[in-house]
Structure formats: structure tokens, C-alpha cells
Amino acid sequence: MVEKIDMILGGAQGAGLETTTQILSSAFASSGLGVLSDREYYSNIKGRHSYVHAEVSSGTVPRSLNSKIDLLGCMDAETLFTHFLDLKEESYLVYDVSISEKKQEKIKSFEDPLRERLEKKFDELGLEGTIDSIVRFLEEEKNVTIIDLDFPSILAELQDQYEISSSQASRYVSSILIGAVSGLMDLETKSVKQGVNDKFEDKQKIAEQNIFLIENVVKQVKEKVGTPLKMDDPSLEKDKKMMVNGNQVTGMGKIVAGLRFQSYYPITPAADESFFLEENAGESEEENILVFQTEDEIAAITSCIGAALTGTRSATATSGPGFALMVEGLGWAGMNEVPIVITYYQRGGPSTGLPTRGSQEDLTNALFSSHGDFPRIVLASGDHGEAFLDAVESFNLAEKYQTPVIHLLDKYLANFTKTTDIPDLERIKIERGKKAEDTDIKRFADGPISPRISLGDEVIWNTGSEHSPKGHVMEDPENRIKMHEKRMDKLELADKNMEMPERVKYYGPEDPEYLLVGWGSVKGPALDSLESLDERIGYLHLRVFSPFPSEEVLSYLEKADKIISLEHSYSVKISRVIRMETGISIDNEVVKFTGRPMYRDEFIEALKNIIEAGSQREVLRHGP
């Protein structure tokens, strides 16, 4: 019985891994286990290596992943070559014995540097470079238990049983992994079957064939090795839980908040949120969300502003390249005091960068992009629960302060699926700010926040030019001062009144010797590191970057002897922002900019290097 395992399941993009993950995740969830799983993939539709890395726990819901794994499930040779070094001592390997002779040279999709690293490693370990040589190495040197399944014969049995063609049968390779994992972990047959049936709801035949194959594999695996990865009885609360990724949980927040218009232009990793909204748009008189695919991101933000001008809760979702095109519109919304929400999923830049990989490189872009001064509110979420609440709060803040809100997330959160508590909607407030009651009122009268008037209510004017309280173009210097101050004062007001309980959240002892400072997806590894190090170490998590909670942040920074910034970026924007806002320089940092997640073990190692060996900057690099 085990308490926690990390596993990687890999195969070619488009070969069914997504389905496998969904089925296993739902089986884990209905068994009461806590799950965190990441999906890594290339910018590619079919053929390149993709994999899922999941941590499953019977005790707590995992917050981060470990780079060293307990189980590797391979749909193909590329997966084994790519990940075999991640296996711990005494771990488990599932692979197709029919590919034993395959050599790495045959893997055409490898990028050259990986091939070179592999060749070097083979030389070092004295391996011939075949799958078989690796398997023998793992077995002999690492005490890895090998579950060698004969994929072709498993598929042939399926073929015979259901009289299907071999090409049809080959589509079931990914289900062999479901069977292997189910067997090793001794998952309840009922849960797995339920997962399969849910997935293939309207394709009963396919569900049946999958179950046949899975049961066959489960039997073989149990005969070979028993159930060595059977989990302890789950000790998580027995409440209902959600299994959601960041796109989904943010979409849920938007739906609960009363979003009625979402515009978007397709871009990774934001587009899935819009699909989710479209699928869950509601169909009642009062809830029928319009999801609008535009011709580009410029139209996405400008149509979003147009909809918001009519009083509709409106948002758009994008990532860095799309946001770049939205910036002029963002300024217009600021100038015209229009409540819009931009959900901004960061990915690796600059330019196209690493389009399917994560980053936190865009903090300053979110904070400072656009010419001129206008107030904007910037929130950043660090996990699924925060993403939900921040999505709701973004709309409340946008309308209360009549100004654009940028909700920052990242590809990690977008694609991490996690066991998450169901939000308590009783505690959710919808706050729309003050609406104008008098007629014949000027749109931009009385500051800093003018009563809200929408198109259709009254005759109003808006313009991107500096304007009179009525909304007409006006360049008069005294009016300029008045209007500029009116708009900018909103930030100060927001700073004073912002009710978000956790603009900054501190975790750890009262007087930390070491203080980690981070935001967004570094939260998971940061929190997990606190418990793994002996030192008095705390983590300061920032959730609101504008208005920046300077005094609060300063009060924590001053308590610590040594501060360490954490960020998925090269230039550690959080340190720059903190220095700008508090005057405090942070000299130590743990960064990662490969686009792959920060793994718990490599992260803790990096902290040790800073704490014990005096390193100032640690650059993490794990992940293929």
C-alpha cells in the first residue's frame, strides 16, 4: 500500500492519451484519491511526443509534482527513451515488449539536442541504445519492476473477440495503459468502467470493447506483479469534489459571475476556456452566454468593450501574443472607464516562443502595457480555487471601479487538472457598482467613480480622446487635470476599499529566516517546500498586483533575513515590481524558463543550494 505516487503516461500526440487521462482521472476521483496532473505537448496536432504527469495521493490533494516518478507507462518507444531516467529506484515500468529491439536512431521526431543527450547518457551507462538495453538497465541497476506487455497480442485478442480490423484495434493502445494502471493500483473495476462509460456515453460498442481490453490487461498485470501500487484508504474528506483544469474552473467562475458575452480569437492555452463556456452557456431566459469567435484579437477586445458598453458583463481570454494586439483597446477601455475582464493565460515568449508551454514572463506586460496612464486592476491566481474566486472577483472589481481588470493565469494552471473543492456559491457576491438613477446625467460626471450608464439607457458619448464629463473631445488643460485625476484616483480608492481578503497571503512561521516570494503557479512547489526543509521558511503569495499592496508586502519582507523570489521567467519580474513598489531589492531567486513546470524535488534542491551553499540564482531545468 502506498500513500502517494507520481506517474508519467506517454505516447504520440493524438493517440488517445487525453481520453486515457480523463478516464483514469475520473476513476481516481471516484475512488476518493487526490490528483494533480499536468499535460505536456508540442505545438502539433498529431505525432509528436506528449505525456501526462500525475501525482495521486490518498492523504492530501497534491499541490506539486515530483520529477522522480514511481510509474512510467509507455505507449511507444519514444516515451521510454524520453523518460526512463525519471524512474526512481524500485519503481514500475509498463511497456510494449514487441518494440524491444527499437533503437533511438529510429525515433524521427526527436529534436537533435535530446538525441545528443540520450547518446551521451547511453555511452555513460554502457547501453546499446535499444529499448531492451534500457529495460535491462532499469531492472538490474535500479530494481525497477518491469511489466512487459505484448501490445500486438493484446490488440489481436480484441480484434478476434469483436471482429474489428487491425487498424481499428490499434486505436486502443492507450487503453492498455488504463488497464496497466488500474491493475497496478488495484483500482475498483466499477470506477474504471464508470469512467469508460461516461467517456463513450453514446458509443456503447466502443465502451464495451475498451472494457474488454482493460479487463484483459488488468488480469495480465495482476498475474505478473500483483497490485504493488495499491493506494492506502483515502483519508480526504468525503465531500463531493471537482476534477477540473484551470481553463474549466476559470470558466466556471465566469459563469457564476454572470458573464454574458465572451469574445475570443483561437490561441493556446486560452481557447479551451471559450470552448468550455460555449458548452456550458446555459439555456434559460436569463442565462444564455454568447461566446463569439472574432477575426482577430483586436476585434476580440473591441467587441468585448462594445458589449460592456451596453451593460453586459463581458470578457475576453487570450495569451501573450493575443494580448499584444489587445493593448490599444485596453487603453480605450481605461480612458472610457469600461468594465471589461481580460483573462490572460501566460505561455512562453517572446513572440511565438513556446506556444504550448507555460511561463510567468508577462507580469510587467500585464501591469504596464499601453501608452499613457489609466487605472487597471491586475489579479493573479496561484491554483484552481483561487482561479475560480478571482474570475468572479474580476467582474465585481471591473464594474465597481469601472475600469479594465486583467486576470493573470498561466499554461500550467490552464492544463493542470486537480481535485478541487466545490465552491460555496452562498458566499459569492455579485457587485455591480452604482448605477445612475437620474436621467440627463453626464457619463463622466462626479469622480472618481461616475454612476454607471449604459448605451440604451441614456444618450451618452464615449471617446478615446481626452473628454469633457459629457464625453465629448476636450483638450482644455484644466479639464485634462480634472479628468485624469478622476480616473487615476480610482486606483487609490480600490487600494483602500478592496475587499479581497487575500491580496497577499503569507504561509509559514511568524518570524521566517527565509522568505520565499512568488505568485501564480509557483504556489504549489513553494508550499510543499515549506514542509520539506528544516529552516524557518515562509512563503509570501501575491494575488493582487494593481493596486499593489505595498505596505502589506513590505511588512512581510522586513521580517525575513533572506528573501528568495520564485518565478517562471528569465528576468524575475516580481523582484522588479517589488523593488519599484517597496524599494526592497531581492537578491536571490529560483527561476525556470523552459516552459516546463517547477518540480517539487528540483525546487527544494535549488532552495538548499541558496540556503546552504550561498547560491544567488538557481535555474531549474527538469522536464524533456
Added chain:
Amino acid sequence: MAREYGTENWIDWCPGCGNFGIVSSIYRAFSEMELDPEKTVLVSGIGCSGKMPHFVDVSGVHTLHGRAIPFATGIKMSDPDLEVIVNGGDGDLLGIGAGHFVALGRRNLDILVMMHNNRVYGLTKGQASPTLPKDTQTKALTSPNLQSAVPPLSLALSTGYTFVARSFAMDSDHLKEKIKEGMEHEGAAFLDVLQHCVTYNDIHTADFFRDRIVKSEEPEKERSEAFKKIREFRGSEEILTDVLYQDTEEPTFSERLEKKLTGFEERPPAVQNIEEDGKPILDQKEFLSRFDDLIFD
């Protein structure tokens, strides 16, 4: 009693500008249609044409260069009860905003687009616009224009506009009528308004247009016939005006949306309630059933 649609703002176009003709036709059209100012929205981009909303007493949204159409699109989709008219320049709509111009045609959303077509960028001192013919040298240019002109009517026809017309800024009665027809048309309407720029275009003057304009007969119902008519005028001195093409059959974007979102036309986004006493309208029970496939016991 017709309404007075002027505002108190001083109109700062150059004396003699073609825009005076356009704004007066707008006043007259709106008066005759007795438009409710609160339910009418004039959306503009940037440039001389962009100032239009400030001179008309209906709601006005003076947006970004090239983006009047997508702003207007968001407004109209969210609240289809509003009458939405776009005013943009030739550079605004066919240069920087050309992608949006195409997209509106594809959607057939019920908006009238009036293009102020004077073939130059006036407010930035007379550069060539996308409708200035190749090899033409207006007075602000240092050398003849190297780029070919975009044919606005053909572009509108080929991208799906269901009302395609042309008029002339100084032919007030005609322009007023075309504005009314364009607004009454259900679907994406394009009105190319020929216009002179007194300051920067010394070639395409008011008289230049006056001397060349001919009126089309009945609007064509087939796009191919409309294209044929345009071809007949190619290379000719004469300029075709009037409603060239109208299709009243093609479903508007609202009608298309209605198929996807049942009830959209009755209860579009702008009129839906999103809260009850400060609480979301989606309650806990509905949340659990809506997201059933992501929730586990």
C-alpha cells in the same frame, strides 16, 4: 414633429468639407425616421469622419483607428434593439480596419457602415488612402501613388454585405435616402459616400464627382449581376451610384445566433439578469447539475 439631431459642439471640419454634407444628411435621415436618440448609436473610428458622433445628438462611441466595426459588432450583438451606424474613413475601414470590414460582411450583422471616401488621410495631412487610384498625385504627395486602389463596392459584394450602395456627400437628398434605406435594411449594409477633401485632394473635387456621377437603376438581386454592372463602369469616366445590390433573404447574424442560442433575439445578453439580491442566479444545486461530468462523489 421631427427631432433636432444637432449637438452644442462647434463643428471643426475645414470650411467647405464634404463632411458637412454627410452630417446634414444624417440629421435629415434621423429626423425623418424619428429615431429614438437613446436607442441609436453612432460608432466611429479615427480621423475627420471619427468626429461625427460628437455632432449628432444620439449616443456616440468614438473608438480607435480602424476598429469602429468590431466595437459596433459587440454593441449590436449584446443589444440588438439598438440601431447601430458606423461612420469611418476610407483609411479607417479599408486600410487599418480592412479585416473587420470583411468580417462584418461575412456575418451580415444588422449594421449600416458609411464610408467617408475622399481618397486621402485628411487629419494627418493628406497621405494616400486605400481608395486613391494608382499613379495619382494629390497635392500633399511628393510623388504619384504607387499602390492600386481597393474597389470598395466589389469588396463589399464579395464579402457578404447584403446591401451595397454609393452616394455623394453633396447630393443631400440622395444621400439622406440611401442612409435611410441602409438603416432600414436588415443585415450588413455598406454605403460608400464619395466625398471631396477641400484641403488635401485637389484632384477629386466636388465638381469632379458631380460631373461623373450616374445613378444605377433597380438594385440587383444577384451578386454576379452587380459585379457585371461594376465591370461595365471599369475604365469609364462615369461613377456608378445608388443601391447596387440588395439581398433581403440572407439571414442576419441575430437570426443565425438564434439558431445556436435559443431565445437570443428575445433575451439578448444586455437584458439578461445576472443576480438576485447580490447573489449569482446560478445556485448551488444548478452548479452541481451543470458541471455534473466534472464532479465526483
